[in-house]
Amino acid sequence: MTSAHSKLYSDDVSLVVVVVDTNPFFWATAALPFADFFANLVHFVNSILLLNHLNRVVVIASGVSSCAYIFDSGDASPAGGVGVAATFDKASRKVEEFIAQDAHATASNSSAASANAASLLSGALSLAMCYIQRIFRSGTRHPQPRILCLQGSPDGPEQYVAVMNSIFSAQRSMVPIDSCIVGTQDSAFLQQASYITGGVYLKPQELNGLFQYLAAVFATDLHSRTFLRLPKTLGVDFRASCFCHKKTIDMGYVCSVCLSIFCKNQKKCSTCG
Amino acid sequence: MYGVGGGGGGFNAPSTTSGRRRNPGDEEEDEEEETGEGRVLEAWERAYADDRSWEALQEDESGLLRPIDTKTLVHAQYRRRLLLRSAADAAVRIQKGLIRYLYIVIDLSRAASEMDYRPSRMAVVAKHAEAFIREFFDQNPLSHVGLVTIKDGISHRLTDIGGSPESQIKALLGKLECSGDSSLQNALELVHGYLDQVPSYGHKEVLILYSALNTCDPGDIMETIEKCKKSKIRCSIIGLAAEIFICKHICEETGGSYTVALDESHFKELLLEHAPPPPAIAEHAAANLIKMGFPQRGAEDLISICSCHKKIKSGAEGYICPRCKVNVCELPTECRTCGLTLVSSPHLARSYHHLFPVAPFDEVSSVPNRIQRGVQNCFGCQQNLFNPDGQTSLHVRCPKCSQHFCLDCDIYIHESLHNCPGCESQRSFSSQ
Numbered sequence: 001m002t003s004a005h006s007k008l009y010s011d012d013v014s015l016v017v018v019v020v021d022t023n024p025f026f027w028a029t030a031a032l033p034f035a036d037f038f039a040n041l042v043h044f045v046n047s048i049l050l051l052n053h054l055n056r057v058v059v060i061a062s063g064v065s066s067c068a069y070i071f072d073s074g075d076a077s078p079a080g081g082v083g084v085a086a087t088f089d090k091a092s093r094k095v096e097e098f099i100a101q102d103a104h105a106t107a108s109n110s111s112a113a114s115a116n117a118a119s120l121l122s123g124a125l126s127l128a129m130c131y132i133q134r135i136f137r138s139g140t141r142h143p144q145p146r147i148l149c150l151q152g153s154p155d156g157p158e159q160y161v162a163v164m165n166s167i168f169s170a171q172r173s174m175v176p177i178d179s180c181i182v183g184t185q186d187s188a189f190l191q192q193a194s195y196i197t198g199g200v201y202l203k204p205q206e207l208n209g210l211f212q213y214l215a216a217v218f219a220t221d222l223h224s225r226t227f228l229r230l231p232k233t234l235g236v237d238f239r240a241s242c243f244c245h246k247k248t249i250d251m252g253y254v255c256s257v258c259l260s261i262f263c264k265n266q267k268k269c270s271t272c273g
Numbered sequence: 274m275y276g277v278g279g280g281g282g283g284f285n286a287p288s289t290t291s292g293r294r295r296n297p298g299d300e301e302e303d304e305e306e307e308t309g310e311g312r313v314l315e316a317w318e319r320a321y322a323d324d325r326s327w328e329a330l331q332e333d334e335s336g337l338l339r340p341i342d343t344k345t346l347v348h349a350q351y352r353r354r355l356l357l358r359s360a361a362d363a364a365v366r367i368q369k370g371l372i373r374y375l376y377i378v379i380d381l382s383r384a385a386s387e388m389d390y391r392p393s394r395m396a397v398v399a400k401h402a403e404a405f406i407r408e409f410f411d412q413n414p415l416s417h418v419g420l421v422t423i424k425d426g427i428s429h430r431l432t433d434i435g436g437s438p439e440s441q442i443k444a445l446l447g448k449l450e451c452s453g454d455s456s457l458q459n460a461l462e463l464v465h466g467y468l469d470q471v472p473s474y475g476h477k478e479v480l481i482l483y484s485a486l487n488t489c490d491p492g493d494i495m496e497t498i499e500k501c502k503k504s505k506i507r508c509s510i511i512g513l514a515a516e517i518f519i520c521k522h523i524c525e526e527t528g529g530s531y532t533v534a535l536d537e538s539h540f541k542e543l544l545l546e547h548a549p550p551p552p553a554i555a556e557h558a559a560a561n562l563i564k565m566g567f568p569q570r571g572a573e574d575l576i577s578i579c580s581c582h583k584k585i586k587s588g589a590e591g592y593i594c595p596r597c598k599v600n601v602c603e604l605p606t607e608c609r610t611c612g613l614t615l616v617s618s619p620h621l622a623r624s625y626h627h628l629f630p631v632a633p634f635d636e637v638s639s640v641p642n643r644i645q646r647g648v649q650n651c652f653g654c655q656q657n658l659f660n661p662d663g664q665t666s667l668h669v670r671c672p673k674c675s676q677h678f679c680l681d682c683d684i685y686i687h688e689s690l691h692n693c694p695g696c697e698s699q700r701s702f703s704s705q
Contacts, residue, residue: 126694131653172411239618259624
């Protein structure tokens, strides 16, 4: 599988794939309204596109029941100023359409989607990786890709295996996954993602100044990051949780066949027997 | 199917060796070669005489030449392999040997210095073995690999069985010389002795990279094969020369796979096929619960001596064993003081995709645009699925979520990502 690619493009051209969490359950109770958040995001995307005329940005929305591509700067017409405003209008409309469709899909599914419902981070990361592979295939002259996740909802434990698969695939392709947490709790999945792939994990303290955090920390391309002191996470908790009680353990018993983790020694593995 | 003379690459060996035998006294230079008439062939001429470069061209319906459409060929080959593998998996309940103890046996006999693989068989084997070891540890983080060589009829252990790729690769890159005969029995005896000391939950495997056409054994190799079979060692062989009966017999008896490489890229392909865990026969390894530790990083201000290099390290750079509290540098490893296996949860997660593989996608044949409405782009990468003439090009569809994907996404999803983006982007509210 492809790993390092020759950098025949100039060093500081980047492709940023932004994964936006549009979980309505989270945004209904969030401190920052979604409209302000989206405005901050649009300014950030604009500023990345201004840094270098070859930069590209793709926005993927992850909802509660579906994920979709919202915006691709590569699709925009090459005409200048008028085009820019029109494309961002298009993006805003698409986001609204997507949220409406997603809400419809959630309602029609009708089981107890509680306030703790997670957004489909695994689906959005998989879409992002497929898009990035397409960029790698497009020849030796391509931008340096990276993924930025703006996450607010809590982690869904049922997505653990899928999220880890995406993370390992990103690690093999050398694509860093940055995370910016706009919710109240830290996300263990994204902490591990940023640690394993070499990205930046940030939980801003003041959400009103979100644009400033985004522009200062996440806007720089991969080559220039070596000259900056970016926020470092101190301790990523890599301990596993046992399958029986879901508590994190220091030492446990692992089944040699199915790799399920238990906290106490048992005669038979309850997963595979 | 895999004997001498099968396919274009296999013809290299007979022509070069016969050329050499006819003029034994002539000097051989790197770039040129003697033919029977005594005329010297340039390297570009050899491309026609030996490599048959005209076979790479194809004719289309009207008789005009066109280059081979490698993409659909690669994809078709890939799908055949995938279907074979999933058919085999579906037949038995999927149990894979995830904790593997593998010995790689490298043949350094006289036959390994043959130059039909350029620069020599041994160099090609060493290069691809290095790539294989990295891939192996990537897919099986909890496994161990050791190296054994056969030279002058005696087998030596090159490196001890270990859980980290660096020490194995360093030994491979060192100076390796070829001489003498090769002996399969000695290699199997040595490996059998070492694999007996391995814990009972581990799957014992041997992979022999064999260049010779014979084996000079001190005793009865059939007895050794019986011994290996009794110890449940799975033996696979990749041959570089021709198909040999004894190799086939060993693999059949022990449940391994025997393949013969046609050329260098085929060899690489065959070698990398051994990286994913093979389907495990349930009685071969005891299913135990193994005690493992999940260490955390130490505090920033804790200074201690790490147990692996005996150097002073800050606590934040290493991990603390939960049982005996010594500092270890990297994971996965076995704590030197108390013997506890130390892993982190991503290492276990790396193996989960073997247990939950993605179902193969169905092919969707080309249909004219007007019939297939609504499917414009590949769901994964948004690439246009239409050919310039208005028909959909060959693409695939996931049987579970009915999303359409292009061929490249199909290969990427099944080989590297192991998640279907369509299935992951759907919420199934029924309990998973």
